[in-house]
Amino acid sequence: MPLYEQTLTHCLRVLGENHPDTLASRNNLAAAYQAAGAPGQAIPLYEQTLTDCLRVLGQDHPTTLTSRNNLASAYQAAGDLNRAIPLYEQTLTDRTRVLGQDHPTTLASRNNLAYAYRAAGDLNRAIPLYEQTLTDCLRVLGEDHPTTRTVSANLSHVKSTSA
Known part of the structure; x- marks a missing residue:
């Protein structure tokens, strides 16, 4: 986890919060937290990443679609299907339309x-x-x-x- 955290810190400092590599780094850190069984740390990072992807890249960008899917997965892993299912549905609708x-x-x-x-x-x-x-x-x-x-x-x- 420390390497993911360090990478995100460096991306923020060098590239700024809106750079696609920074967004990817934040997503990677969230995935590491989720894999480690720490949804309380993963979900806020996924939420921030999705918000930033929507703002920076737009609704239809493949990274935004992946970010929404990842947040849905984290909600599901945390047992929050009421939040996961609508995100999965939206992701599927958008991926079908875009891809x-x-x-x-x-x-x-x-x-x-x-x-x-x-x-x-x-x-x-x-x-x-x-x-x-x-x-x-x-x-x-x-x-x-x-x-x-x-x-x-x-x-x-x-x-x-x-x-």
């Missing part, structure tokens, strides 16, 4: 949203979304792609636990 329905990142967003629906116990939305995402992943990415395998495993798991 297209078949872009690998859009497909990953659909998987993330289905996973959040499943975590919320909303299988009526999770299962069809997983099924459509798997169909599209197979068509676009092929059966051996990591995203295809993840979606397939998630669908199998949700179907086996709901039966």
